[in-house]
Protein backbone atom coordinates (compact mmCIF):
# COMPACT_ATOMS: atom_id res chain seq x y z
CA UNK A 1 0.00 0.00 0.00
CA UNK A 2 1.39 3.37 -1.00
CA UNK A 3 0.38 6.37 1.03
CA UNK A 4 0.81 9.70 -0.66
CA UNK A 5 -0.09 13.31 0.13
CA UNK A 6 -0.77 15.84 -2.59
CA UNK A 7 -0.68 19.50 -1.55
CA UNK A 8 -2.48 18.78 1.72
CA UNK A 9 -3.52 21.68 3.95
CA UNK A 10 -5.53 21.59 7.13
CA UNK A 11 -7.01 24.48 9.05
CA UNK A 12 -9.23 24.73 12.05
CA UNK A 13 -10.91 27.77 13.60
CA UNK A 14 -9.31 29.92 10.87
CA UNK A 15 -5.85 28.74 11.91
CA UNK A 16 -3.59 27.05 9.38
CA UNK A 17 -2.29 23.92 11.05
CA UNK A 18 -0.77 22.18 8.00
CA UNK A 19 0.27 23.95 4.84
CA UNK A 20 0.79 22.45 1.39
CA UNK A 21 2.24 19.11 2.43
CA UNK A 22 3.23 16.84 -0.45
CA UNK A 23 5.12 13.59 -0.23
CA UNK A 24 5.00 9.86 -0.41
CA UNK A 25 5.75 7.47 2.44
CA UNK A 26 8.09 4.77 1.18
CA UNK A 27 6.27 1.46 1.03
CA UNK A 28 7.53 -1.16 3.47
CA UNK A 29 9.95 1.26 5.13
CA UNK A 30 10.12 3.20 8.38
CA UNK A 31 9.55 6.94 8.11
CA UNK A 32 9.87 9.07 11.23
CA UNK A 33 8.13 12.41 11.65
CA UNK A 34 10.07 14.84 13.80
CA UNK A 35 9.64 18.48 14.65
CA UNK A 36 8.88 20.84 17.52
CA UNK A 37 5.77 20.54 19.63
CA UNK A 38 2.78 21.98 17.80
CA UNK A 39 4.34 21.45 14.35
CA UNK A 40 1.32 19.42 13.21
CA UNK A 41 2.72 15.87 13.38
CA UNK A 42 -0.25 14.30 15.14
CA UNK A 43 -2.62 16.19 12.86
CA UNK A 44 -0.82 14.70 9.85
CA UNK A 45 -1.20 11.16 11.24
CA UNK A 46 -4.90 11.69 11.91
CA UNK A 47 -5.32 12.78 8.30
CA UNK A 48 -3.57 9.60 7.15
CA UNK A 49 -6.21 7.29 8.60
CA UNK A 50 -9.18 9.50 7.90
CA UNK A 51 -9.90 10.56 11.50
CA UNK A 52 -9.96 14.08 10.05
CA UNK A 53 -10.07 15.27 6.44
CA UNK A 54 -7.84 17.80 4.67
CA UNK A 55 -9.17 21.31 4.13
CA UNK A 56 -7.46 21.19 0.74
CA UNK A 57 -5.44 18.63 -1.20
CA UNK A 58 -5.71 14.86 -1.43
CA UNK A 59 -4.37 11.86 0.43
CA UNK A 60 -4.14 8.67 -1.61
CA UNK A 61 -3.82 5.07 -0.48
CA UNK A 62 -2.75 2.92 -3.41
CA UNK A 63 -3.68 5.72 -5.79
CA UNK A 64 -7.20 5.97 -4.40
CA UNK A 65 -8.34 9.07 -2.50
CA UNK A 66 -9.02 8.29 1.17
CA UNK A 67 -12.43 9.94 0.80
CA UNK A 68 -13.34 7.22 -1.74
CA UNK A 69 -12.38 4.37 0.59
CA UNK A 70 -14.93 2.75 2.87
CA UNK A 71 -14.10 3.89 6.47
CA UNK A 72 -13.98 0.33 7.84
CA UNK A 73 -11.57 -0.71 5.08
CA UNK A 74 -9.44 2.35 5.71
CA UNK A 75 -9.23 1.68 9.47
CA UNK A 76 -8.22 -1.90 8.72
CA UNK A 77 -5.50 -0.96 6.24
CA UNK A 78 -4.11 1.94 8.27
CA UNK A 79 -3.69 1.14 11.97
CA UNK A 80 -2.73 3.59 14.68
CA UNK A 81 -1.06 3.21 18.08
CA UNK A 82 -0.80 6.03 20.59
CA UNK A 83 1.48 7.05 23.46
CA UNK A 84 -1.11 6.31 26.13
CA UNK A 85 -2.00 2.89 24.58
CA UNK A 86 -5.61 3.24 25.75
CA UNK A 87 -7.20 -0.06 26.82
CA UNK A 88 -10.82 -0.97 27.41
CA UNK A 89 -11.76 -2.39 30.82
CA UNK A 90 -11.33 -6.15 30.70
CA UNK A 91 -8.69 -8.68 29.83
CA UNK A 92 -5.91 -8.56 27.27
CA UNK A 93 -8.04 -10.91 25.14
CA UNK A 94 -10.99 -8.48 25.31
CA UNK A 95 -8.70 -5.76 24.05
CA UNK A 96 -7.24 -7.84 21.23
CA UNK A 97 -10.74 -8.81 20.19
CA UNK A 98 -11.94 -5.22 20.00
CA UNK A 99 -11.09 -4.51 16.32
CA UNK A 100 -12.89 -7.71 15.28
CA UNK A 101 -15.91 -6.94 17.45
CA UNK A 102 -16.16 -3.53 15.86
CA UNK A 103 -16.25 -5.30 12.50
CA UNK A 104 -18.93 -7.74 13.81
CA UNK A 105 -16.48 -10.66 13.87
CA UNK A 106 -14.85 -12.86 16.46
CA UNK A 107 -11.24 -13.51 17.38
CA UNK A 108 -10.23 -17.06 18.28
CA UNK A 109 -7.96 -17.80 21.24
CA UNK A 110 -5.39 -19.20 18.79
CA UNK A 111 -5.37 -16.00 16.78
CA UNK A 112 -5.07 -13.97 19.98
CA UNK A 113 -2.16 -16.12 21.16
CA UNK A 114 -0.43 -15.74 17.78
CA UNK A 115 -0.85 -11.98 17.88
CA UNK A 116 0.67 -11.83 21.37
CA UNK A 117 3.56 -13.98 20.19
CA UNK A 118 4.17 -11.59 17.28
CA UNK A 119 4.84 -8.80 19.79
CA UNK A 120 6.95 -11.00 22.06
CA UNK A 121 4.36 -11.69 24.77
CA UNK A 122 3.32 -15.09 26.13
CA UNK A 123 -0.15 -16.63 25.96
CA UNK A 124 -0.68 -16.58 29.73
CA UNK A 125 -1.23 -12.82 29.49
CA UNK A 126 -4.49 -13.32 27.57
CA UNK A 127 -6.58 -13.58 30.73
CA UNK A 128 -4.80 -10.80 32.58
CA UNK A 129 -6.66 -7.54 33.24
CA UNK A 130 -5.38 -4.89 30.84
CA UNK A 131 -5.04 -2.31 33.62
CA UNK A 132 -2.53 -4.57 35.39
CA UNK A 133 -0.01 -4.54 32.52
CA UNK A 134 3.34 -2.79 32.75
CA UNK A 135 3.86 0.20 30.46
CA UNK A 136 5.94 -1.83 28.02
CA UNK A 137 3.47 -4.75 27.98
CA UNK A 138 0.62 -2.33 27.49
CA UNK A 139 2.31 -0.78 24.47
CA UNK A 140 2.96 -4.25 23.02
CA UNK A 141 -0.70 -5.22 23.46
CA UNK A 142 -1.71 -1.94 21.84
CA UNK A 143 0.53 -2.74 18.85
CA UNK A 144 -0.77 -6.33 18.70
CA UNK A 145 -4.34 -5.01 18.74
CA UNK A 146 -3.55 -2.70 15.85
CA UNK A 147 -2.00 -5.61 13.94
CA UNK A 148 -5.09 -7.86 14.38
CA UNK A 149 -6.41 -6.15 11.28
CA UNK A 150 -3.23 -7.02 9.34
CA UNK A 151 -2.80 -3.35 8.55
CA UNK A 152 -0.40 -2.55 5.76
CA UNK A 153 0.36 0.88 7.21
CA UNK A 154 1.07 1.46 10.89
CA UNK A 155 0.87 4.96 12.36
CA UNK A 156 2.74 5.38 15.66
CA UNK A 157 2.37 8.52 17.76
CA UNK A 158 5.13 8.79 20.38
CA UNK A 159 4.64 5.20 21.48
CA UNK A 160 7.85 5.09 23.51
CA UNK A 161 7.83 8.46 25.25
CA UNK A 162 6.17 7.18 28.45
CA UNK A 163 8.47 4.14 28.79
CA UNK A 164 11.73 3.53 30.64
CA UNK A 165 14.94 3.03 28.67
CA UNK A 166 14.84 -0.75 28.59
CA UNK A 167 11.21 -0.84 27.46
CA UNK A 168 12.00 1.82 24.83
CA UNK A 169 14.79 -0.34 23.39
CA UNK A 170 12.50 -3.39 23.34
CA UNK A 171 9.67 -1.58 21.58
CA UNK A 172 12.13 -0.12 19.05
CA UNK A 173 13.39 -3.63 18.32
CA UNK A 174 9.81 -4.89 17.99
CA UNK A 175 8.85 -2.23 15.45
CA UNK A 176 11.96 -2.90 13.37
CA UNK A 177 11.16 -6.65 13.46
CA UNK A 178 7.52 -6.10 12.46
CA UNK A 179 8.64 -3.90 9.61
CA UNK A 180 11.09 -6.53 8.39
CA UNK A 181 8.87 -9.56 8.94
CA UNK A 182 5.62 -8.24 7.47
CA UNK A 183 6.77 -5.35 5.30
CA UNK A 184 4.44 -3.01 7.16
CA UNK A 185 4.89 0.63 6.18
CA UNK A 186 5.65 2.47 9.42
CA UNK A 187 5.04 6.17 10.00
CA UNK A 188 6.42 7.02 13.39
CA UNK A 189 6.24 10.32 15.29
CA UNK A 190 9.04 10.66 17.78
CA UNK A 191 10.60 13.40 19.89
CA UNK A 192 13.66 11.20 20.32
CA UNK A 193 16.02 12.28 17.56
CA UNK A 194 18.48 9.47 18.28
CA UNK A 195 15.60 7.07 17.70
CA UNK A 196 14.77 8.78 14.40
CA UNK A 197 18.42 8.72 13.33
CA UNK A 198 19.03 5.08 14.18
CA UNK A 199 15.74 3.50 13.07
CA UNK A 200 14.37 5.32 10.08
CA UNK A 201 14.90 4.78 6.40
CA UNK A 202 13.53 8.26 5.86
CA UNK A 203 12.94 11.30 8.07
CA UNK A 204 10.31 14.00 7.57
CA UNK A 205 11.00 17.23 9.44
CA UNK A 206 7.93 19.34 10.18
CA UNK A 207 8.08 22.86 11.57
CA UNK A 208 5.13 25.25 11.99
CA UNK A 209 2.77 23.20 9.83
CA UNK A 210 5.23 22.88 6.98
CA UNK A 211 7.14 19.86 5.73
CA UNK A 212 10.55 21.50 5.74
CA UNK A 213 12.72 18.61 4.55
CA UNK A 214 12.59 14.88 3.87
CA UNK A 215 15.50 12.52 3.36
CA UNK A 216 17.87 10.01 4.89
CA UNK A 217 18.68 10.39 8.61
CA UNK A 218 21.79 12.35 7.56
CA UNK A 219 19.52 15.41 7.19
CA UNK A 220 19.50 15.36 11.02
CA UNK A 221 23.11 14.34 11.67
CA UNK A 222 24.61 16.79 9.17
CA UNK A 223 21.85 19.32 8.52
CA UNK A 224 22.04 21.34 5.34
CA UNK A 225 18.75 23.13 5.90
CA UNK A 226 19.00 26.11 8.27
CA UNK A 227 15.62 25.54 9.96
CA UNK A 228 16.37 21.84 10.42
CA UNK A 229 19.79 22.73 11.87
CA UNK A 230 18.21 25.08 14.41
CA UNK A 231 15.66 22.45 15.38
CA UNK A 232 18.29 19.72 15.75
CA UNK A 233 20.64 21.91 17.78
CA UNK A 234 17.79 22.67 20.16
CA UNK A 235 16.60 19.08 20.22
CA UNK A 236 19.90 17.31 20.72
CA UNK A 237 21.26 19.76 23.30
Ligand SMILES: Nc1ncnc2c1ncn2[C@@H]1O[C@H](COP(=O)(O)OP(=O)(O)OP(=O)(O)O)[C@@H](O)[C@H]1O
Nearest residue numbers: 012013017035036037038039040041042043044191
Ligand atom coordinates in the same frame (compact mmCIF):
# COMPACT_ATOMS: atom_id res chain seq x y z
N1 LIG B 1 -8.72 20.02 17.90
C1 LIG B 1 -7.94 21.10 17.77
N2 LIG B 1 -8.47 22.35 17.87
C2 LIG B 1 -7.69 23.44 17.71
N3 LIG B 1 -6.37 23.40 17.46
C3 LIG B 1 -5.81 22.21 17.36
C4 LIG B 1 -6.55 20.99 17.49
N4 LIG B 1 -5.71 19.95 17.33
C5 LIG B 1 -4.48 20.49 17.11
N5 LIG B 1 -4.55 21.84 17.12
C6 LIG B 1 -3.42 22.77 16.91
O1 LIG B 1 -2.73 22.35 15.75
C7 LIG B 1 -1.33 22.51 15.91
C8 LIG B 1 -0.63 21.21 15.64
O2 LIG B 1 -0.99 20.26 16.65
P1 LIG B 1 -0.43 18.78 16.64
O3 LIG B 1 -1.04 18.09 17.80
O4 LIG B 1 -0.65 18.18 15.31
O5 LIG B 1 1.13 19.02 16.87
P2 LIG B 1 2.29 17.98 17.16
O6 LIG B 1 3.37 18.27 16.18
O7 LIG B 1 1.73 16.61 17.20
O8 LIG B 1 2.77 18.43 18.61
P3 LIG B 1 3.35 17.53 19.82
O9 LIG B 1 4.77 17.22 19.44
O10 LIG B 1 3.28 18.46 20.99
O11 LIG B 1 2.48 16.35 19.96
C9 LIG B 1 -1.12 23.06 17.32
O12 LIG B 1 -0.98 24.46 17.23
C10 LIG B 1 -2.40 22.70 18.03
O13 LIG B 1 -2.68 23.64 19.04
Ligand SMILES: [Mg+2]
Nearest residue numbers: 041042043157
Ligand atom coordinates in the same frame (compact mmCIF):
# COMPACT_ATOMS: atom_id res chain seq x y z
MG1 LIG C 1 1.56 15.17 18.69
